[in-house]
Amino acid sequence: MASKISPLSGFPELLPEQRVVEREVIASLSRTFELHGFANIETRAVEPVDVLLGKGETSKEVYLLERLQKESGSASASDGGVGLHFDLTVPFARYVLEHAGHLEFPFRRFQVQPAWRGERPQEGRYRQFTQADVDIVGRDVLPFHHDVEVMRVMVEALDALPLPQLSFQFNNRKLIQGFYRGLGLPDVEAAIRVIDKLDKLPAEQVARLLVEDAGATPEQAERCLALATIRVPDTSFVEQVRALGVDDELLEEGLIELAAVVKGCSAASPAGVTIEANLRIARGLDYYTGTVVEIFMAGYERLKSVGGGGRYDALASDGRTTYPGVGVSFGVSRTIIPLLADGVLAGSRAVPSAVLVAVTSEDSRAESDAVAASLRAHGVSCEVAASAAKLGKQIRYAERRGIPFVWFVPDAATGATHQVKDIRSGEQDDADPATWAPPAEDLRAQVLIKEQPQ
Amino acid sequence: MASKISPLSGFPELLPEQRVVEREVIASLSRTFELHGFANIETRAVEPVDVLLGKGETSKEVYLLERLQKESGSASASDGGVGLHFDLTVPFARYVLEHAGHLEFPFRRFQVQPAWRGERPQEGRYRQFTQADVDIVGRDVLPFHHDVEVMRVMVEALDALPLPQLSFQFNNRKLIQGFYRGLGLPDVEAAIRVIDKLDKLPAEQVARLLVEDAGATPEQAERCLALATIRVPDTSFVEQVRALGVDDELLEEGLIELAAVVKGCSAASPAGVTIEANLRIARGLDYYTGTVVEIFMAGYERLKSVGGGGRYDALASDGRTTYPGVGVSFGVSRTIIPLLADGVLAGSRAVPSAVLVAVTSEDSRAESDAVAASLRAHGVSCEVAASAAKLGKQIRYAERRGIPFVWFVPDAATGATHQVKDIRSGEQDDADPATWAPPAEDLRAQVLIKEQPQ
Numbered sequence: 008m009a010s011k012i013s014p015l016s017g018f019p020e021l022l023p024e025q026r027v028v029e030r031e032v033i034a035s036l037s038r039t040f041e042l043h044g045f046a047n048i049e050t051r052a053v054e055p056v057d058v059l060l061g062k063g064e065t066s067k068e069v070y071l072l073e074r075l076q077k078e079s080g081s082a083s084a085s086d087g088g089v090g091l092h093f094d095l096t097v098p099f100a101r102y103v104l105e106h107a108g109h110l111e112f113p114f115r116r117f118q119v120q121p122a123w124r125g126e127r128p129q130e131g132r133y134r135q136f137t138q139a140d141v142d143i144v145g146r147d148v149l150p151f152h153h154d155v156e157v158m159r160v161m162v163e164a165l166d167a168l169p170l171p172q173l174s175f176q177f178n179n180r181k182l183i184q185g186f187y188r189g190l191g192l193p194d195v196e197a198a199i200r201v202i203d204k205l206d207k208l209p210a211e212q213v214a215r216l217l218v219e220d221a222g223a224t225p226e227q228a229e230r231c232l233a234l235a236t237i238r239v240p241d242t243s244f245v246e247q248v249r250a251l252g253v254d255d256e257l258l259e260e261g262l263i264e265l266a267a268v269v270k271g272c273s274a275a276s277p278a279g280v281t282i283e284a285n286l287r288i289a290r291g292l293d294y295y296t297g298t299v300v301e302i303f304m305a306g307y308e309r310l311k312s313v314g315g316g317g318r319y320d321a322l323a324s325d326g327r328t329t330y331p332g333v334g335v336s337f338g339v340s341r342t343i344i345p346l347l348a349d350g351v352l353a354g355s356r357a358v359p360s361a362v363l364v365a366v367t368s369e370d371s372r373a374e375s376d377a378v379a380a381s382l383r384a385h386g387v388s389c390e391v392a393a394s395a396a397k398l399g400k401q402i403r404y405a406e407r408r409g410i411p412f413v414w415f416v417p418d419a420a421t422g423a424t425h426q427v428k429d430i431r432s433g434e435q436d437d438a439d440p441a442t443w444a445p446p447a448e449d450l451r452a453q454v455l456i457k458e459q460p461q
Numbered sequence: 462m463a464s465k466i467s468p469l470s471g472f473p474e475l476l477p478e479q480r481v482v483e484r485e486v487i488a489s490l491s492r493t494f495e496l497h498g499f500a501n502i503e504t505r506a507v508e509p510v511d512v513l514l515g516k517g518e519t520s521k522e523v524y525l526l527e528r529l530q531k532e533s534g535s536a537s538a539s540d541g542g543v544g545l546h547f548d549l550t551v552p553f554a555r556y557v558l559e560h561a562g563h564l565e566f567p568f569r570r571f572q573v574q575p576a577w578r579g580e581r582p583q584e585g586r587y588r589q590f591t592q593a594d595v596d597i598v599g600r601d602v603l604p605f606h607h608d609v610e611v612m613r614v615m616v617e618a619l620d621a622l623p624l625p626q627l628s629f630q631f632n633n634r635k636l637i638q639g640f641y642r643g644l645g646l647p648d649v650e651a652a653i654r655v656i657d658k659l660d661k662l663p664a665e666q667v668a669r670l671l672v673e674d675a676g677a678t679p680e681q682a683e684r685c686l687a688l689a690t691i692r693v694p695d696t697s698f699v700e701q702v703r704a705l706g707v708d709d710e711l712l713e714e715g716l717i718e719l720a721a722v723v724k725g726c727s728a729a730s731p732a733g734v735t736i737e738a739n740l741r742i743a744r745g746l747d748y749y750t751g752t753v754v755e756i757f758m759a760g761y762e763r764l765k766s767v768g769g770g771g772r773y774d775a776l777a778s779d780g781r782t783t784y785p786g787v788g789v790s791f792g793v794s795r796t797i798i799p800l801l802a803d804g805v806l807a808g809s810r811a812v813p814s815a816v817l818v819a820v821t822s823e824d825s826r827a828e829s830d831a832v833a834a835s836l837r838a839h840g841v842s843c844e845v846a847a848s849a850a851k852l853g854k855q856i857r858y859a860e861r862r863g864i865p866f867v868w869f870v871p872d873a874a875t876g877a878t879h880q881v882k883d884i885r886s887g888e889q890d891d892a893d894p895a896t897w898a899p900p901a902e903d904l905r906a907q908v909l910i911k912e913q914p915q
Contacts, residue, residue, distance in 0.1 A: 012512075012555060012558045012559045012779070013559075014559065015505065015507065015509070015543065018505040018507060019505075020502075020503075020504060020505055020556065020559075020560070021502070021503070022502075022560060022563050022564075023500035023501070023502055023564075023570065026500070026501055026502055026503065030501060041813035041842050042813075042837040042840070042841075042842050042843075043833075043837070043842070043843075043844065044812050044813055044814035044842055044843060044844030045812075045813070046477035046480070046811060046812045046813060047477070047480055047484060048474075048475070048476075048477055048480055049474075049475070049480065050474060051469065051472040051473075051474055051589050052506070052575065052577070052589060053469065053472060053589070055469070056529070058466075068529075069528070069529040070526045070527070070528060070529070071526070071527045071528070071529050072524045072525070072526065072527075072545070073524070073525045073526075073527055074523070074524060074525070074579040075510070075522075075523040075524070075525050075544065075579075089469065090529065091526070101466060102474065104466045105466045105467070105468065105474075106474070106476060109476050110476075110477075111811065111858075111861050111862050113847050115812070115844065116477065121506065123506070125528040125529075135505050135506060135507070145847075150847065150848060152823075152826060153847070156845075325466070357500060357565065358498050358499075358500045358569070359495035359496075359498055359499070359500060360498035369606075372606060379497075383496040383497070386496070387496075388495050388496050388497070388498055389496075389497075389498060390497065390498030390569065391610075393567050393599075393604065393607070394604065404565075407565050408565050
């Protein structure tokens with residue numbers, strides 16, 4: 008092992024007590040997804056480059072694989088042309104096409120895996136990062152009610168996590184497109200691209216760009232801005248949009264869909280999640296065709312969105328069959344790593360052990376092992392002291408790892424009883440290794456919320 | 462999404478019902494490791510190339526990363542020189558050095574992650590594969606009893622899995638080296654390399670190579686073979702080795718250690734795991750310095766070992782401090798994928814849902830959603846039918862996914878009661894969505910063992 012070791016920028020790693028938090032977040036998300044009938048899959052880490060570049064925009068972020076000792080001439084045929092996936096949507100679409108004959112549609116899956124992007128690292132943006140995605144994919148058709156379902160599942164899943172307040176901000180591409188079309192804008196796509204800049208540029212400048220770049224009249228530009236500034240926590244946006252006096256069939260469809268999503272998600276009565284209709288949300292990627300969502304975290308607006316997704320009428324297609332989908336992705340690393348760094352979240356201890364079984368002498372280690380086996384037999388995680396050091400030293404061994412209890416095995420000669428000590432309170436009691444268990448909150452390492460979420 | 466989709470050789474993917482098996486295997490391993498106080502970590506997927514090549518032998522298997530759109534001239538400084546890890550030991554050793562200041566030693570960790578090797582794919586050998594590793598690492602020193610501990614943990618962990626009979630075959634490098642030294646062999650390392658060929662070459666040829674390549678006398682070669690053919694399920698090897706009349710301090714130490722490992726692992730009384738001392742096991746990698754083990758699976762000897770590991774007195778070193786370790790690795794993909802392919806293991810269903818809640822009409826979908834929410838509130842995974850098709854069609858929808866129960870929501874007009882039907886038996890009963898739960902074996906997708914392990 009080389010002696011020069013330094014961190015790799017953009018590839019964060021967690022200490023054991025931090026990993027406790029990440030695992031619990033992933034376990035909690037998985038529990039909610041499974042309660043709603045979503046099946047777990049994993050896709051391989053690599054995809055052919057032409058699959059990765061199918062969406063065009065992301066080419067510069069892809070990591071390609073090269074074999075260190077490739078046979079000259081044969082490399083590109085066997086290994087060349089594959090790269091690491093940069094999200095979980097592209098590999099999922101390929102998985103659906105490749106395995107369609109073995110899947111039942113609508114196919115409801117969740118996937119929690121790392122992805123890789125060769126971009127410049129910054130807070131919340133890493134070169135390796137874990138995402139949690141839920142999607143529902145149909146064959147040929149996918150009824151709209153699945154939009155409500157999948158968004159509500161993510162609302163419930165994130166509501167169950169120990170995070171600062173999250174905000175789901177919904178919009179609908181049909182609503183935007185229909186409004187622009189009904190308004191008579193000459194270039195709907197250009198207008199969407201301009202409106203997308205509202206979080207970076209002042210409103211007047213956006214209005215000017217709508218005129219200059221999207222061919223809008225000043226009056227049209229004003230109504231585009233009026234639409235984009237509607238942001239409400241309920242379905243009152245429907246009346247507000249209608250009051251803008253634009254009439255279009257697609258707009259009407261978008262209004263009905265967005266109202267259904269906002270109502271459906273609010274019906275889950277989340278406590279830690281706010282549901283909003285925010286009519287400036289567009290999401291740049293042009294394959295969204297209906298519902299769109301971005302997720303923000305209170306106090307962490309600098310991370311931009313911590314999740315997002317929407318409806319795509321052609322997630323995948325093999326030429327004969329088209330697979331429409333709707334889904335949403337949550338950035339596990341993007342959310343968790345800044346919260347760990349800021350001390351908002353922490354693991355309660357670095358080890359799973361609730362108990363350290365002390366060792367009186369190396370000759371009696373087998374007796375300590377037997378106590379540990381008894382505790383494990385009824386589900387109590389424990390470890391046996393590494394050495395028969397003085398008891399004070401063994402207690403400090405437990406303390407340094409955050410292990411709350413130390414077990415003292417009686418010396419056969421003295422005929423004393425088994426005792427267990429809570430090293431936080433100093434309280435020490437007789438105990439039976441066959442039945443004793445710690446209080447529920449000490450049984451497993453917990454996620455501690457060090458600052459109250461706002 | 463491109464329309465030409467075909468599998469990538471060496472990158473196997475699981476269908477949802479197969480992934481049920483892999484997840485349960487990983488969850489079960491993790492439970493055992495945590496009961497024994499091992500902390501979970503994950504390392505990043507990439508390491509600097511000089512770290513990956515530190516062990517020398519594996520250079521041709523490494524996948525390097527290249528950014529697709531690297532800035533010319535700047536690539537190697539920022540991104541170049543990293544590759545995907547090919548096992549979990551090298552990244553763990555680097556993790557220990559990098560984070561030593563934040564870890565407590567002995568550090569007990571488990572790690573379940575994919576690794577990548579650019580080698581030619583075959584059954585049980587993949588280009589991406591998941592391993593489960595447990596290791597204990599000390600700073601400067603690591604008492605021998607941890608050898609017994611870590612091997613016993615893996616015995617217990619694998620004994621809890623639904624696999625064909627496994628065999629742990631232990632040996633000890635001190636025993637081999639001490640025996641050869643005591644015998645007066647001129648080149649101990651060369652002799653180990655020759656004996657390692659016993660599973661490929663007949664004994665007479667190995668004896669000849671010991672003479673020709675390792676400088677042994679015919680009499681020494683004969684005793685080397687006598688040692689290597691000792692294979693017993695208990696500690697009787699100690700007397701058999703002593704009967705060979707070689708006297709050496711290191712040999713004696715090796716005998717005591719190997720006896721302790723065999724005894725300690727047997728004391729776990731595993732039912733599905735056989736414990737053996739097999740004195741021909743050496744493990745090629747030269748950093749092992751004491752205990753060594755290889756794990757084989759009955760009926761799958763063609764996969765060679767499905768796991769292995771041992772003691773290394775210098776897992777990692779930064780020049781000032783040395784970190785000795787002992788650990789063992791289990792090949793999750795190597796074991797599970799052939800068993801899935803052969804139909805030995807299967808998931809009981811493709812979805813987590815225990816219940817499909819039927820939908821009478823799209824107008825009453827909200828009532829079905831409410832039933833689903835009631836069931837989920839007490840931990841029953843379920844999904845609501847995708848369409849208000851005829852009931853027979855909804856039942857077939859459940860059947861195709863392996864969902865065992867269909868829930869019928871009463872029509873408000875008729876005032877009927879809630880009913881749940883076991884679609885396997887056809888039995889149908891009144892039920893209360895607030896309290897009804899399926900039998901325990903139907904609550905979650907299970908691992909089915911289609912052929913009885915031998």
